Amino acid sequence: MSDAYAAAGVNIAAATRAKELMSAAVRSTHGPAVLAGMGAFGGCFDAALALQGLAAPVLVSSADGVGTKTVIAAALGRYDTVGQDLVNHCVNDILVQGAKPLFFLDYVAAARLDPEQVAAIVGGVATACRAVGCALLGGETAEMPDVYAPGAFDLAGTIVGVVDRAAMLPRADIAPGDAVLALPSSGLHTNGYSLARRIAAQDGYAARPAMLGGESVGEALLAIHRCYLGDVAALRAAVTVKGLAHITGGGVFDNLPRVLPTGLGARIERGSWAIPPIFTYLVERGQVAEAEAYHALNMGLGMLVVVAAANVGAALSATPEARHVGTITDGAGVRLE
Amino acid sequence: MSDAYAAAGVNIAAATRAKELMSAAVRSTHGPAVLAGMGAFGGCFDAALALQGLAAPVLVSSADGVGTKTVIAAALGRYDTVGQDLVNHCVNDILVQGAKPLFFLDYVAAARLDPEQVAAIVGGVATACRAVGCALLGGETAEMPDVYAPGAFDLAGTIVGVVDRAAMLPRADIAPGDAVLALPSSGLHTNGYSLARRIAAQDGYAARPAMLGGESVGEALLAIHRCYLGDVAALRAAVTVKGLAHITGGGVFDNLPRVLPTGLGARIERGSWAIPPIFTYLVERGQVAEAEAYHALNMGLGMLVVVAAANVGAALSATPEARHVGTITDGAGVRLE
Numbered sequence: 161m162s163d164a165y166a167a168a169g170v171n172i173a174a175a176t177r178a179k180e181l182m183s184a185a186v187r188s189t190h191g192p193a194v195l196a197g198m199g200a201f202g203g204c205f206d207a208a209l210a211l212q213g214l215a216a217p218v219l220v221s222s223a224d225g226v227g228t229k230t231v232i233a234a235a236l237g238r239y240d241t242v243g244q245d246l247v248n249h250c251v252n253d254i255l256v257q258g259a260k261p262l263f264f265l266d267y268v269a270a271a272r273l274d275p276e277q278v279a280a281i282v283g284g285v286a287t288a289c290r291a292v293g294c295a296l297l298g299g300e301t302a303e304m305p306d307v308y309a310p311g312a313f314d315l316a317g318t319i320v321g322v323v324d325r326a327a328m329l330p331r332a333d334i335a336p337g338d339a340v341l342a343l344p345s346s347g348l349h350t351n352g353y354s355l356a357r358r359i360a361a362q363d364g365y366a367a368r369p370a371m372l373g374g375e376s377v378g379e380a381l382l383a384i385h386r387c388y389l390g391d392v393a394a395l396r397a398a399v400t401v402k403g404l405a406h407i408t409g410g411g412v413f414d415n416l417p418r419v420l421p422t423g424l425g426a427r428i429e430r431g432s433w434a435i436p437p438i439f440t441y442l443v444e445r446g447q448v449a450e451a452e453a454y455h456a457l458n459m460g461l462g463m464l465v466v467v468a469a470a471n472v473g474a475a476l477s478a479t480p481e482a483r484h485v486g487t488i489t490d491g492a493g494v495r496l497e
Numbered sequence: 498m499s500d501a502y503a504a505a506g507v508n509i510a511a512a513t514r515a516k517e518l519m520s521a522a523v524r525s526t527h528g529p530a531v532l533a534g535m536g537a538f539g540g541c542f543d544a545a546l547a548l549q550g551l552a553a554p555v556l557v558s559s560a561d562g563v564g565t566k567t568v569i570a571a572a573l574g575r576y577d578t579v580g581q582d583l584v585n586h587c588v589n590d591i592l593v594q595g596a597k598p599l600f601f602l603d604y605v606a607a608a609r610l611d612p613e614q615v616a617a618i619v620g621g622v623a624t625a626c627r628a629v630g631c632a633l634l635g636g637e638t639a640e641m642p643d644v645y646a647p648g649a650f651d652l653a654g655t656i657v658g659v660v661d662r663a664a665m666l667p668r669a670d671i672a673p674g675d676a677v678l679a680l681p682s683s684g685l686h687t688n689g690y691s692l693a694r695r696i697a698a699q700d701g702y703a704a705r706p707a708m709l710g711g712e713s714v715g716e717a718l719l720a721i722h723r724c725y726l727g728d729v730a731a732l733r734a735a736v737t738v739k740g741l742a743h744i745t746g747g748g749v750f751d752n753l754p755r756v757l758p759t760g761l762g763a764r765i766e767r768g769s770w771a772i773p774p775i776f777t778y779l780v781e782r783g784q785v786a787e788a789e790a791y792h793a794l795n796m797g798l799g800m801l802v803v804v805a806a807a808n809v810g811a812a813l814s815a816t817p818e819a820r821h822v823g824t825i826t827d828g829a830g831v832r833l834e
Contacts, residue, residue, distance in 0.1 A: 219547075298559055307567060
C-alpha cells in the first residue's frame with residue numbers, strides 16, 4: 161500500500177465513496193430553510209424562515225444513540241432500519257417538550273467503514289427525516305480501528321426542533337385523577353437490547369417461535385422505533401395534552417415520573433393494553449421478573465399521554481390505537497396494578 | 498447479580514452515578530437562554546433571547562468526533578482533555594461559516610461506563626463550552642458491550658451556533674492575489690491519530706525524544722485542539738476576513754479548497770511558519786512522504802485565513818501568532834512551494 165495513512169487504518173477513499181452514495185438521500189431531506197453554499201464545514205439553516213410566526217420560539221435539542229440494536233442489525237446484515245430508529249427516537253424525545261423537528265445530524269463509526277453499509281444507514285436516517293419534514297443537515301463518519309469490535313458499528317445523532325413557549329409540555333396542571341393513555345410501541349424501540357440479545361442467543365435470531373406469528377426473533381427485534389409525531393398532532397388537535405412521556409431506557413418506572421409534578425405518581429393497570437409478542441417471548445425465555453422487564457423494556461407502552469379524565473373519549477377517538485392504561489395519583493412513583 | 502439487565506451488560510446504576518458527577522459541570526455552562534424544567538427529554542434553549550438583534554439569523558450546526566485520539570487518552574489514563582478537543586473542533590468548524598456557538602450536545606460510549614472517566618470526559622466538554630459561552634444543553638452516554646473494544650471509548654458531539662446572514666463566510670470576493678494567513682495549531686488537533694499511533698508505537702507514548710523539548714510523545718499527541726474563536730474575533734475586528742479554513746482530515750490540500758471559489762487555488766510557502774516538533778518527529782520516525790503528511794496532518798496550520806493583500810499588516814498586528822503563509826492563485830488546487 162503506497163499511502164501511509166490508509167496503511168494506518170483510515171481509508172479516506174472509502175469515506176469519500178460513502179459520502180457520494182448518501183449525498184442524494186441527504187439532499188432529499190432539504191427544504192427551503194437549508195442554505196447550500198461553499199465551504200460547508202457546518203450545515204446552515206435559515207432560522208428566520210423556520211421560526212417565523214412563533215411568538216417566543218424555543219429550540220429543543222436531544223442527542224441519542226440506538227444502543228446495541230446495531231449488533232443485531234450487523235448480525236442480520238440489515239443496515240437500512242437503524243437510521244430510522246435513531247431519528248424516530250430523537251423526534252419522540254423532543255415531542256415530549258412539544259417541539260417539532262427542524263434538523264438532524266448523525267454520527268456513524270466503525271472499525272472499518274463499508275461504503276454501502278454507511279450509505280444504507282444514512283439512507284435510513286434520511287428516510288425518517290423526510291417523513292417528518294426534518295432536514296438532515298450534516299453528519300460525521302469515522303473509521304476507528306482499535307476502538308470498535310470487528311464488524312460492529314455505532315450510530316448516534318442529534319436533533320434540533322422548535323416549539324412556541326406557550327405550547328411547551330409538560331403543562332403544570334397535571335393533577336391526580338388525570339388519565340394516562342398509551343400509544344403502542346412497535347417493539348423494543350431502541351432500549352433493552354443488551355438484555356434482549358442475551359436471551360435471544362439461546363434460540364438464535366433466525367428462530368421463529370410460534371408466539372411471534374411467523375416473524376423471526378431477529379426481525380421482531382429490528383422492528384423500527386415508532387414515530388409518534390402524527391399521533392400526537394392528532395391528539396393535540398382534539399384535546400389538551402397535559403404531558404407526554406417517551407418510554408425509553410428505565411422503562412415506564414423511570415420515564416413517566418420525569419414529566420409529573422413533584423409528589424405525583426401513576427397507577428398503570430395490567431391488561432389494559434396489548435403486550436407485543438416479542439416482550440412475552442423475552443420475558444418467558446429469559447425468565448425476567450416483571451419489575452425488571454418494565455425497567456429495561458417498554459413492554460408495549462411506547463409513548464404515554466396525560467389528559468384530563470373528561471377528555472379520554474375524545475382522545476381515543478382521535479387516535480384509535482391509543483389505550484387508556486392508567487391514572488395520575490397522589491404520591492410519587494409508578495405502580496403496576 | 499440479581500438484576501437481569503445489569504447481568505446483560507448495561508449498568509444503569511453506573512450511568513446514573515456518572516450523570517450525578519457531571520451535572521454540576523453541565524450546569525456551569527448554562528446561561529439565561531437555557532430553560533430548565535421538568536421532563537427534560539430534550540434540552541430547551543430560548544431562541545428569542547439568543548437570536549435577538551440579528552437581522553437574518555442562520556443556525557449553523559456541525560457534528561464531529563475526536564477519532565482515535567481517545568485511544569491515546571485511554572492509554573495515558575487522561576480523560577479530561579478529549580472533551581475540550583471535541584468542543585474546540587466543533588467551534589472551529591462553525592467559525593468557518595462565521596458563526597458563534599449557542600449550544601452543544603455530546604455522546605460518550607464504551608463497552609463499560611466508568612463513572613469517574615465519563616465525568617472527566619464530560620467535565621472537559623463543559624470546560625471548553627464555558628470558555629466560549631456555549632451551553633452544554635444535553636448529551637447521551639451509552640454502554641455497548643460487543644460494540645466497543647475493552648477499555649476503548651468514543652466521543653462525538655454536535656454544536657449549534659448562529660450567524661447573521663450578512664456576516665456569513667466565506668465571502669464571494671476571494672480573488673487571486675489575496676493573502677493566506679495561518680493561525681498555529683497546538684499539535685495534531687483531532688486528525689491523523691491512526692497514522693500517529695502506528696508511528697508512536699515504535700518508541701512508545703512515554704518516550705521523550707530530544708526534539709520534543711521534554712514532552713513525551715503521548716503528551717504531545719494529547720495537546721488540546723486549539724480554539725480559534727478569540728483569534729478570529731480579533732482578526733474580524735481589525736480587517737475584513739474573506740474566508741476561513743479549518744485544517745482537519747484531508748489536511749491543507751483538501752480543506753482550503755472547500756472555501757475557495759471554483760477555479761481558484763493557493764500556493765503555500767514552505768518555511769513561512771513553524772512546524773511543531775511533534776510533526777517533525779512523526780514524519781521522520783514514520784518516514785512519511787511530504788504529500789502524505791500534509792494530507793493526513795495539519796502540520797502546524799491550524800486555521801487558514803484569507804484576507805486582501807493590503808490587509809496583511811493589520812491582520813498580523815491584530816493576531817501576533819498568525820503567519821503569512823501563502824497566496825490565492827488562479828487554477829484549482831493547493832500547491833506547496
